[in-house]
Amino acid sequence: MVTLAEVARQAGVSPSTVSYVLSRKRSISDETRRKVEAAIESLGYHPHAGARALASNRSNILALMIPLRSDMYVPVIMEIAMAVTTEAREFGQDVLLLTKDEGTAGVRRIAGSGLADAMIMMDIELEDDRIPVLRETETPAVLIGLPADPAGLACVDLDFEATGAACVEHLASLGHRDIALIGEGEGVYKRNTGFAARTLTGFQRAAAEHGVRAVHRSCEGTYESTAGVLSRILEERPGTTGFVVQNEAAIAPLLSLLRLSGRAVPEDTSVVAICPDQVALQSSPRLTSVSIPAEEMGRQAVRQVMAQLDHAPEGASQTTMIPPALTVRDSSARGPAA
Amino acid sequence: MVTLAEVARQAGVSPSTVSYVLSRKRSISDETRRKVEAAIESLGYHPHAGARALASNRSNILALMIPLRSDMYVPVIMEIAMAVTTEAREFGQDVLLLTKDEGTAGVRRIAGSGLADAMIMMDIELEDDRIPVLRETETPAVLIGLPADPAGLACVDLDFEATGAACVEHLASLGHRDIALIGEGEGVYKRNTGFAARTLTGFQRAAAEHGVRAVHRSCEGTYESTAGVLSRILEERPGTTGFVVQNEAAIAPLLSLLRLSGRAVPEDTSVVAICPDQVALQSSPRLTSVSIPAEEMGRQAVRQVMAQLDHAPEGASQTTMIPPALTVRDSSARGPAA
DNA sequence: TGACTGTGTCGAAGCGCTTCGACGATGGGC
DNA sequence: GCCCATCGTCGAAGCGCTTCGACACAGTCA
Numbered sequence: 098m099v100t101l102a103e104v105a106r107q108a109g110v111s112p113s114t115v116s117y118v119l120s121r122k123r124s125i126s127d128e129t130r131r132k133v134e135a136a137i138e139s140l141g142y143h144p145h146a147g148a149r150a151l152a153s154n155r156s157n158i159l160a161l162m163i164p165l166r167s168d169m170y171v172p173v174i175m176e177i178a179m180a181v182t183t184e185a186r187e188f189g190q191d192v193l194l195l196t197k198d199e200g201t202a203g204v205r206r207i208a209g210s211g212l213a214d215a216m217i218m219m220d221i222e223l224e225d226d227r228i229p230v231l232r233e234t235e236t237p238a239v240l241i242g243l244p245a246d247p248a249g250l251a252c253v254d255l256d257f258e259a260t261g262a263a264c265v266e267h268l269a270s271l272g273h274r275d276i277a278l279i280g281e282g283e284g285v286y287k288r289n290t291g292f293a294a295r296t297l298t299g300f301q302r303a304a305a306e307h308g309v310r311a312v313h314r315s316c317e318g319t320y321e322s323t324a325g326v327l328s329r330i331l332e333e334r335p336g337t338t339g340f341v342v343q344n345e346a347a348i349a350p351l352l353s354l355l356r357l358s359g360r361a362v363p364e365d366t367s368v369v370a371i372c373p374d375q376v377a378l379q380s381s382p383r384l385t386s387v388s389i390p391a392e393e394m395g396r397q398a399v400r401q402v403m404a405q406l407d408h409a410p411e412g413a414s415q416t417t418m419i420p421p422a423l424t425v426r427d428s429s430a431r432g433p434a435a
Numbered sequence: 436m437v438t439l440a441e442v443a444r445q446a447g448v449s450p451s452t453v454s455y456v457l458s459r460k461r462s463i464s465d466e467t468r469r470k471v472e473a474a475i476e477s478l479g480y481h482p483h484a485g486a487r488a489l490a491s492n493r494s495n496i497l498a499l500m501i502p503l504r505s506d507m508y509v510p511v512i513m514e515i516a517m518a519v520t521t522e523a524r525e526f527g528q529d530v531l532l533l534t535k536d537e538g539t540a541g542v543r544r545i546a547g548s549g550l551a552d553a554m555i556m557m558d559i560e561l562e563d564d565r566i567p568v569l570r571e572t573e574t575p576a577v578l579i580g581l582p583a584d585p586a587g588l589a590c591v592d593l594d595f596e597a598t599g600a601a602c603v604e605h606l607a608s609l610g611h612r613d614i615a616l617i618g619e620g621e622g623v624y625k626r627n628t629g630f631a632a633r634t635l636t637g638f639q640r641a642a643a644e645h646g647v648r649a650v651h652r653s654c655e656g657t658y659e660s661t662a663g664v665l666s667r668i669l670e671e672r673p674g675t676t677g678f679v680v681q682n683e684a685a686i687a688p689l690l691s692l693l694r695l696s697g698r699a700v701p702e703d704t705s706v707v708a709i710c711p712d713q714v715a716l717q718s719s720p721r722l723t724s725v726s727i728p729a730e731e732m733g734r735q736a737v738r739q740v741m742a743q744l745d746h747a748p749e750g751a752s753q754t755t756m757i758p759p760a761l762t763v764r765d766s767s768a769r770g771p772a773a
Numbered sequence: 774t775g776a777c778t779g780t781g782t783c784g785a786a787g788c789g790c791t792t793c794g795a796c797g798a799t800g801g802g803c
Numbered sequence: 804g805c806c807c808a809t810c811g812t813c814g815a816a817g818c819g820c821t822t823c824g825a826c827a828c829a830g831t832c833a
Contacts, residue, residue, distance in 0.1 A: 098547075098549070098819090099547070100818095100819060100820085101819065101820065101821095102819075102820095110782075110783085111782070111783045111784070112783090112784090112819090112820080112821095113782075113783060113784075113785090113820095113821080113822075114781085114782060114783070116820070116821060116822080117781090117782085117821095117822090120821075120822095122821090122822080123780090123781075123782085123822095124779095124780065124781065125781070125782085126780085126781060126782090129781075129782080141543070141547065142547070143543070143544055143547030143548040144548060144819080144820070145489065145548060145549050145818085145819050145820070146485070146488065146494070146548045146549055146550040147484070147485045147486070147487070147488025147489040147494060147549060147790095147818085147819080147820090148485070148489045148788090148818070148819035148820040148821090149485070149819080149820055149821080150484065150485025150488075150788095150820090151483065151485040151486045151489050151787095151788050151789065151790080151818090151819080151820070151821090152787080152788055152819075152820040152821040152822080153788085153820075153821055153822090154788075154821095156484070156485060158531075161532070165517055165521070171509060171510045171513050172509045172510070174513065175509050175512065175513050178532065179503055179534060182532050182533070182534055183503070183534060183536075186534075186537070191531055191532075191533075191550065192531065192532045193496075193529055193530065193531055193532070194499070194516065194520050194529075194530045194531070194532045195520070195529075196517060196520055196521060196524075198521075199524070205479070205481070206481055209436075209437070209479065209480070209481030210481040210482060210483060210484040211436070211483050211484055211485060211789095212484040212529065318717075319717055319719070320717070320718070320719035321719065346717070349687045349691075350719075353687075353691045353694075356691075356695075357694075379656075379657055379658070379684070380658070381657070381658035381659065381688075436789090438788095438789055438790085439789065439790065439791095440789075440790095448812075448813085449812070449813045449814070450789090450790080450791095450813090450814090451791080451792075451793095451812075451813060451814075451815090452811085452812060452813070454790070454791060454792080455791095455792090455811090455812085458791075458792095460791090460792080461792095461810090461811075461812085462809095462810065462811065463811070463812085464810085464811060464812090467811075467812080482789080482790070483788085483789050483790070485788085485789080485790090485820095486788070486789035486790040486791090486818090487789080487790055487791080488790090488818095489788090489789080489790070489791090489817095489818050489819065489820080490789075490790040490791040490792080490817080490818055491790075491791055491792090491818085492791095492818075549819095
């Protein structure tokens with residue numbers, strides 16, 4: 098192990114000088130800096146993380162708590178995790194991976210041990226029991242998702258209500274008069290994750306505003322479930338020409354089923370998905386969609402958490418709702434009333 | 436911050452005694468242990484991670500390096516990561532998430548800073564440049580995947596060669612005489628990740644052994660690409676009745692295309708997939724498949740790395756090839772020669 | 774020119790833990 | 804009843820770093 102003391106010896110300066118070269122907290126002459134940097138380079142020195150954490154009371158680690166199993170689409174979780182990790186490195190931070198099932202004990206452990214400087218949490222429930230612990234331990238944190246009471250907490254999320262509305266507006270503007278929302282599974286609405294309910298709210302509000310008849314059905318995402326949901330919708334409202342899908346797993350079955358039943362997309366039926374761009378682009382036809390800005394959420398979360406760490410906890414209570422971006426592709430076209 | 440010293444004061448013992456209660460490295464009387472544990476409980480004490488790492492030269496952190504973008508199916512990566520994290524906690528370890536794009540510099544940084552005690556690496560290339568660095572820095576490590584030269588390294592992977600063979604054997608035993616492997620995208624074979632090539636080797640060997648005509652086509656996984664691949668196969672070998680698919684993205688398109696072309700699965704055509712059980716179960720019909728044992732690979736990796744850390748690096752060079760498990764479901768049935 | 778203000782560097786203390794050696798108390802073997 | 808091993812506990816050193824105060828030196832200003 099190369100230590101700071103060895104670097105100092107090799108550079109012919111004192112250990113504290115080396116430390117100041119590294120931290121830039123005091124001015125150092127160019128000559129000294131060069132000598133020290135040369136020594137660091139030639140010895141392949143890396144500061145000992147534990148020693149640094151002990152002395153400075155900063156671990157330069159961000160804890161990221163992700164769901165073990167959840168309603169969220171796995172690739173989205175992954176993309177957020179990768180974005181967090183990548184962005185964190187830009188700030189010289191590393192990322193500690195925790196699972197949501199560690200729950201409040203996990204939060205306490207991290208806060209108590211100084212292992213991480215802050216937390217980023219995903220899969221936030223409306224009444225998430227980790228939140229009171231976060232408040233109590235005064236852990237700097239950013240939530241990806243929106244709890245019932247976000248007061249005093251930094252949150253980042255897609256504006257799902259606006260998302261639901263945007264899908265309806267798009268279909269309404271194309272002249273569709275009967276539309277359906279194929280949503281997440283039953284469990285998702287019950288389990289208080291909020292986002293599905295918020296989407297539904299926006300969907301219904303916009304439908305009312307635009308004078309569009311709207312139905313909503315939850316769907317488990319399997320082929321069978323999707324088939325059942327679709328046939329019930331068409332039975333009830335045979336004139337349905339527009340679908341909004343908020344369930345990545347249901348997209349492929351739905352397209353397949355529409356094709357089988359002879360309804361051409363987009364000629365007869367329009368489909369708008371709420372899904373990552375990748376899914377929209379891989380489908381056939383390529384889907385008009387509101388994308389899940391996973392990467393942006395991850396990056397935003399890191400930036401906000403770093404802001405809390407660097408410039409005191411002012412602005413910690415900021416909620417960032419990312420506005421939906423609807424991209425028109427090949428799955429939506431003019432409807433009957435156009 | 437509650438410190439060990441405060442616990443000691445509250446319990447009426449010396450700090451070293453508290454430390455020994457925690458580490459169990461010296462015997463402690465029941466009475467003292469109880470007092471100390473009570474103090475820990477009542478104060479909500481958690482040892483400071485940095486201090487512990489500094490003094491003991493052990494961070495109790497495992498670094499997990501995962502691909503940012505890769506040939507691997509994202510849910511599999513995720514499942515491995517979750518399994519690693521969960522299993523690591525069983526050993527009292529935490530997991531630090533690194534991305535593969537940190538490359539050799541990342542490995543050096545972790546090894547040099549003592550941030551992690553060991554590394555678990557995914558997405559191993561045949562000639563992975565991180566491997567020499569691992570050897571040079573003498574970092575305890577386990578690779579998930581198989582490099583060209585695994586000498587002296589611990590590796591865990593599915594036995595893809597046996598997997599390819601198992602699929603062929605299953606189809607051959609059902610009486611299929613013309614089979615096709617729909618594989619990963621071109622890039623995967625070129626990019627030296629090994630697993631796709633190993634599967635192909637096993638596929639071809641077993642086909643030869645069983646006197647079965649076999650073709651192989653790589654496939655990008657989009658609907659269009661799958662359609663192209665399928666039509667070319669059927670043009671060349673119209674008698675093809677068995678498909679092996681090693682590309683999760685191609686599964687749904689393939690099933691959809693077979694249905695459209697009037698080939699019933701499994702009555703006319705059998706399909707065997709190499710994919711996670713979840714994908715096989717969600718498809719319709721449910722697929723006969725060799726599952727990707729993501730969770731087991733993750734758990735195994737942690738166990739092996741812990742063995743290296745605990746009982747010296749003997750056995751560090753062990754390669755664990757997980758034997759394939761083929762589960763018969765509803766997508767394979769007797770073929771023409773049966 | 775003397776008092777002052779910066780600049781650049783150093784020494785030492787201390788972060789919270791582990792661990793080694795020491796030591797008093799106990800108990801078994803003879 | 805004495806010696807020695809064992810058990811349970813303590814004190815102190817030290818892990819590698821950051822950071823505070825001190826200080827030498829060179830300019831700057833009246």
